[in-house]
Amino acid sequence: MITMTLAEIAEVVGGTAHGDATVTGGAFIDTRTPEADGLFVAIVGERVDGHDFAEQAVAAGAVAVLGSRPTSVPTVVVDDVVTALGDLARHVHDELAGLTTYALTGSQGKTGTKDYLAAILEGDGPTVATRGNFNNELGVPLTVLRAGLETKHLVVEMGARGVGHIAQLCRIAPPDVAAVINVGTAHIGEFGSREAIAQAKGEIVEALGAEGTAVLNADDPLVAAMAPRTPGTLVTFGTDAMVRATEVFTDDLGRPSFDLQWRGSGASVHLGQLGNHQIENALAAAAMALANGIDLDAVADGLTVARPPSRWRMELHDRVDGSAVINDAYNANPESMAAALDVLRGIRRQAGRRTIAVLGEMFELGD
Template sequence: MISLSLHHIAQTLGGDLLLVGDDTLDTEVSGRVDTDSRVVGPGDIFVAKPGETTDGHLFVPAARTAGAVLAIVEHPVDEPITQIVVPDAVAALADLAREVVARVRARGALKVVGITGSNGKTTTKNLLARILQDEGETVAPRASYNNEVGAPLTMLRVTEGTRFLVSEFGASGPGAIAALAGLVHPDISVVLMVGMAHAGGFGGIEGTFRAKSELVHALRPGGVAVLNADDPRVAQMAPIAADRPASVRWFGRGGAADVRAEDVEVTADGTSCTVFADGASAPLRLRVLGEHHVMNALAAIAAATALGVSLADAVARLETVELAERWRMQPLGSQRVRIINDAYNASPDSMSAALRTLAQITGPGERTVAVLGAMSELGEYAGEEHDRIGLQAVRLGIQRIVVIGPEARRLFLAAVGEGSWDGEAVFFATADEAYDYLTGELRDGDRVLVKSSNSAGLRFLGDRLGEFFS
């Protein structure tokens, strides 16, 4: 974090400052801000956030011992560390992030990019950060730091020398993106797609549309909305951008997009295409698995070129990316048995894309195996969407379907009902049972997709299979 006085921080948070030791109102702090006492170090600021299973106030002593010089708390803690007492620690975190970004922006050339979408946020964030880091100091979220805690923590990592802040915005409910994006008002807002992910929490796809469009509403006047020209719902956000007013930069596979891809070819080693932007073209060899990641790459290129990066530079930097993120289309195992661990998140759209990729990258004499778990947060749509994925897996010709967990049982039943098979689709209640089956069933030439929502825990099964067949 940038250097701020204790007085200024307390004033920003509207909290009561309790000084300890030699600290004064003018004492400056500039360390890392975090809610996890295990990563706090000398000079850092610890935010004691109450949680569902524990209370951050219990870890103020550990944070002080680790070297923290300031604790932001909701009630005083009997510990010799300077504290700022606030009504709501999470709200205070947001207030501090807003102030820090505003001060850096006022002093320098900081540009803020916000990214949202039902799928692809983290991959696009990582691709864009890779492009921008060669242009100047770039701050981007670790993992999927995109909620009311993670997004402000990322914002608080900016320094006086930061040139780009890339923020990923998830939506826990209506108004969530508006609140987070409103802390920084992005110069560029990227909307990837509007799909069924989390539809249960928004009352359907139209609710998801309204939630994702909040990022375009939050644009700074004169900013740029980077929108998916191939998604009809995202395309409907263009008038929102005009009202800011902001310009629109389209990405997609169609000829009308400002940044588009042609001649897309998918293999087990990655995806190749030709990218066109602003009258220029360049071949792109993306090592991240999956045709669907072409759209994420196009979104990153569209944002980067809007910030002045050349197409040639953007493409060259993307080609150095070997893995977008752990547990996202992550190749494991060996050439003998290839495991693709994509079990960090799952929605109907991402599940469908991953199954298509499995079918595309499997060659003659190789067998497709899909290890599938539940897709969460679909609410009333869960049954029909699991049915649809089961049907799609059969129609894509996936040769072995392994379904895990009671929440995914309808996927298994749909697959069995669609195919006239004898054992090609199997069901297990637990990942351990599936592991025992798969270690005996998988054979040379198998290409195995492991896909589920985070809550199903199949990412750990994917890791175990990858190690077993390495």
């Protein structure tokens, strides 16, 4: 985050400063994951009131609090903490003149794509990316506030549980490059239909300016149909798109390799993650990076060395007894479950190994 005094923060968010401090670190909402010299954001939840942890937050490294009432430590008091957090993030974003912002959404694969893209961009310069799946009205501004004057690339994952949500997130972190990976059935219980999901996801490319770039999945009809909704330049990825994979090969544990094609040139990619569904995520990330001028070979190298840090998504654990456990327990929807089972089927077919699927329930699917 850029250096700001408590008085400066109060002016930006329309609050009142109680006490004096200078914030140089990021913002956080959980005292278990503090930001050194940062801003603790006190959220009043159903069971926990963040204001009660103000002193603990300072002991963990914060220098001040953003809250809805004064605390025993330096605090900026506002009427609506979530709105103020977004306003602060937008101010910081606007101050970072050399920053390129990449925003992405999709029913599944957002986090995998985000991790691939961050791995590519880190080879080009200092990169800040969404941690885990911090992709909502709290997670997006917290991600932005981790960026500083030295940050070259900002990668922001955006989720939605209703029409208008992504538009609001884009007002906090206006994208230069925006991608829609797919439109599936995740959260269809809230939206009611895939068409409604597509309406919400497409807000991310509507937020682009004429100088921006929209990256769309040519293999998903609902995503491809978003092309007229953006004023920006269009780049597509998919089977027969501008960015595509050829010569696909999968090893015995389901790790794909392919030739990455872009503007008549190719480069070899060997993914360390399991499943051919990772190719879609990798192509989306590649398209976003290539659209912003990253060299094709650098993109391929970034995808090959990528070992995404987000947990419980097709994690492979080799046991000492020779068996392997694939942990894909983070979340589930019909498409991601089918992809996981396809990986398991491929391992059985190619390696001749006995395979066992342990399945949990899927929620948020409506009737």
